[in-house]
Amino acid sequence: MKTLVSLTLILILGLSGLVRASSCELDPRDEITWTQAQMALSGDTLLVNNRQIRLIGIQAPAMGNPSNRSDPPQPLSRQAQRTLNHFIASHNLEVGIVFDEQAQEAFGRLQAHVFLPNGQLLAGIMAAEGMALAIAPPPNLRYQACLFNQEQQARAAERGLWELHRNSPELKFPLAQSSQLSDLDNGFRIIRGEVVSVSRTRRQWQINLDTTGIRIPRAAWSHFNWDQVKALEGQTIEARGNGFVFQGGLFMTLEHPNMINLLNPY
Structure with missing residues (x-):
């Protein structure tokens, strides 16, 4: 026992x-x-x-x-x-x-x-x-x-959520195209889109898709490699996290590279 x-x-x-x-x-x-x-x-x-x-x-x-x-x-x-x-x-x-x-x-x-x-x-x-x-x-x-x-x-x-995604893409869950999202589509999901630009300030690194802004806060920089993040520019990525609305736009804050498919070794 x-x-x-x-x-x-x-x-x-x-x-x-x-x-x-x-x-x-x-x-x-x-x-x-x-x-x-x-x-x-x-x-x-x-x-x-x-x-x-x-x-x-x-x-x-x-x-x-x-x-x-x-x-x-x-x-x-x-x-x-x-x-x-x-x-x-x-x-x-x-x-x-x-x-x-x-x-x-x-x-x-x-x-x-x-x-x-x-x-x-x-x-x-x-x-x-x-x-x-x-x-x-x-x-x-x-x-x-x-x-x-x-x-x-x-x-x-195509089990569970992935069968749902195949049969009901209009739900935009668990995966959605960034271009199809609005400021009403908050909550956790995977967002796919082309990276339009990558930039950084003293407070955060910014990965901008067409309608979604991905933010990496300063406290999380130690988990990321800037050159790898910058190299995402022009590529199509899948990022997963909680979407939130700020000043009319949809944003997502990430704290680890595994939350972006092209940075995830698994």
Whole structure:
């Protein structure tokens, strides 16, 4: 029987020195806490011991707020939640928690790599099912190769979100042409477009598509190579992130090169 280790103890000790994994299976060198999940709150968030735990490395369709017209649910959000619930329920709700460099995210939720008893990474399963997109949230970058690879397989097989994209391109989700977007198309998605210009100021690097401005803030420069970013000019790229409206235009802020396909080694 697995030894139960408290989440509090793991948070105190930290796991900052662990080796990064390229597989979706649990690295035997990882320290893991086995516990019981309660339910999936969305396609990328679990309730565990009455605390929300965000699955590191994926972005599932946002549940939104059905009663708020400015925050509608994204397509397949309920299906993604049901899919995550299905996988934890099929393993008697037992999950293993592995923390990365940073155990808490900006909204106060815990964030972790969550495994099933068979050693499979839940985030990898969700990406493989086409129920979530891979993301690169520094400094929590373990399992990047696994997650982007699983997403690519789902995309090639047109599963989940990718079947939706094929059958309902008018939804502009999860992928949209930059030229087809308006200032109403905020929220997380992948945007494809030709890079019209690349420039930099003392505060940010600017990658401008035809209708979308991608911004790399100064705090994230250490993750990027300026020459590689500048070389994107004139090329068609796919960038993924949260779109937001500023002064009537659509913008996206990126903190890691893996969020741009031509800079992503996976």
